[in-house]
Amino acid sequence: MKLLRRKEGPSLDSRLAALLEAASLAEGRLPEQAVSGARSVAERAGARRNLSVDHTVAALAGATGSGKSSLYNALAGAELAAVGVTRPTTSTAQAALWDGEGAGPLLDWLDVPQRHSAATAGDLSGLILLDLPDHDSIRISHRLEVDRLVELVDLLVWVVDPQKYADAALHERYLRPLAAHRDVTVVVLNQVDRLPAQAVDRCLRDMRRLLDDDGMKGVPVLAVSARTGTGLPQLRELLEDRVSERESWSARLAADVTTAAAGLATAAPEQAGPAERGAVAGRPGMGGALTGALSQAAGVPLVVEAVAKGHRHRAIVATGWPVTRWLRRFRPDPLRRLRVDGMAPKGTAAGGVTGRAGREVEG
CATH class of the missing domain: 3.40.50.300 (P-loop containing nucleotide triphosphate hydrolases)
Incomplete structure (x- = not known):
């Protein structure tokens, strides 16, 4: 009964670094509770990784x-x-x-x-x-x-x-x-x-x-x-x-990072006010940097890549040469491997991580 599968994409280390970067960029611009929560997740993940992974x-x-x-x-x-x-x-x-x-x-x-x-x-x-x-x-x-x-x-x-x-x-x-x-x-x-x-x-x-x-x-x-x-x-x-x-510990930490990144993104107001726009204007490129860090922390690049692979996989299964279609049926769908094929909880989506953050920081 194999229930966990290895996922290719951004490493846990890179996602933790991106989360800390996003928290630093959000300092003073997003609610302190969301920022401190993201930092706490990163600290907790660092502590767990330094203990027994066996x-x-x-x-x-x-x-x-x-x-x-x-x-x-x-x-x-x-x-x-x-x-x-x-x-x-x-x-x-x-x-x-x-x-x-x-x-x-x-x-x-x-x-x-x-x-x-x-x-x-x-x-x-x-x-x-x-x-x-x-x-x-x-x-x-x-x-x-x-x-x-x-x-x-x-x-x-x-x-x-x-x-x-x-x-x-x-x-x-x-x-x-x-x-x-x-x-x-x-x-x-x-x-x-x-x-x-x-x-x-x-x-x-x-x-x-x-x-x-x-x-x-x-x-x-x-x-x-x-x-x-x-x-x-x-x-x-x-x-x-x-x-x-021996992957549950890392899967748990990866989920924590995803949740913390989503928390930072959803903490951003739907429309940026004058103060936020002024802060961004005073720090050129900061909006894109925060959006990129949140995307990396949440694993959005991994999801985007899986979507592209999933479309190619399904297209070949549906329209490819008969032998190719038959062989493809024995290969796992990239989206199903990631478990993101229609499985996002209500009210959340990978796009939500970049969407709201992008609106807030770009003003």
């Missing part, structure tokens, strides 16, 4: 009663997390490690002091699995802990249950804003042992519909039961693939 940090996140801790114990093969009727059960995050050698500095950076060695074998060497508090906890400190770690981990595994999978708190506070992170997102429908097979299928279809509306098209959705073990082999296989690829 480990993949996956977090089990979800609402009260979704069964995160039970799933955590089932995957780890030991009763590491307390499971009980009284809520909330999990107050601080804890980590299960499969071969934790060299993971100490990474866990220190994550500020997760509770660490356990997993009891299960297999091909999960390098996995750090976190059990998070409830994102809808009645305790504010628990929700803040979730929000903090959701910004830091490499892979997000959202655990939902048949009763609360459509909860607005999940979709509006997390999934929709994290649409750019769909390559590092997995959704697990837990407690399927409580439902008849037809009801499970209905829930999965409805969850898929909600995810598509959130801009999360293509995100894996697995049906599992931590109690009976249903679906656990498939979840383990997915985690094994992600760990062996």
Whole structure:
């Protein structure tokens, strides 16, 4: 189950440099919150890159009663997390490690002091699995802990249950804003042992519909039961693939950079006022420089190249010499490889990164 694919195009280093350049150019001209947010993303990315890239940090996140801790114990093969009727059960995050050698500095950076060695074998060497508090906890400190770690981990595994999978708190506070992170997102429908097979299928279809509306098209959705073990082999296989690829950390950071660049672009007003026009007039070429930096940071050159390749690919498939058409059908469509073929979340687009920024800075 290979879910991540290498993407050709601007490197993470070049995109981070472009994001910092855009933040510097936007200083004093765009809202400070957007500028400081972009710098924070760059700093966080730099810190993560300097820590172990041989480990993949996956977090089990979800609402009260979704069964995160039970799933955590089932995957780890030991009763590491307390499971009980009284809520909330999990107050601080804890980590299960499969071969934790060299993971100490990474866990220190994550500020997760509770660490356990997993009891299960297999091909999960390098996995750090976190059990998070409830994102809808009645305790504010628990929700803040979730929000903090959701910004830091490499892979997000959202655990939902048949009763609360459509909860607005999940979709509006997390999934929709994290649409750019769909390559590092997995959704697990837990407690399927409580439902008849037809009801499970209905829930999965409805969850898929909600995810598509959130801009999360293509995100894996697995049906599992931590109690009976249903679906656990498939979840383990997915985690094994992600760990062996060692790309989740970089995919996460790339999505962070894209989101930060979009944040800078959308922070620009639709029409530049006199002050903005004066600032641009006093610094010739600054508008184009900011637009170029934002485009590079957001990966727009990569998307533009993929669009061109995609048009050529589809043209050959549709109109080329019969033998060429037949051979082309076995080659992946460049747009589908990038997962940008009709998959942008509502209200966002690659063009939005250059469009609004260009209007603001050119006046």
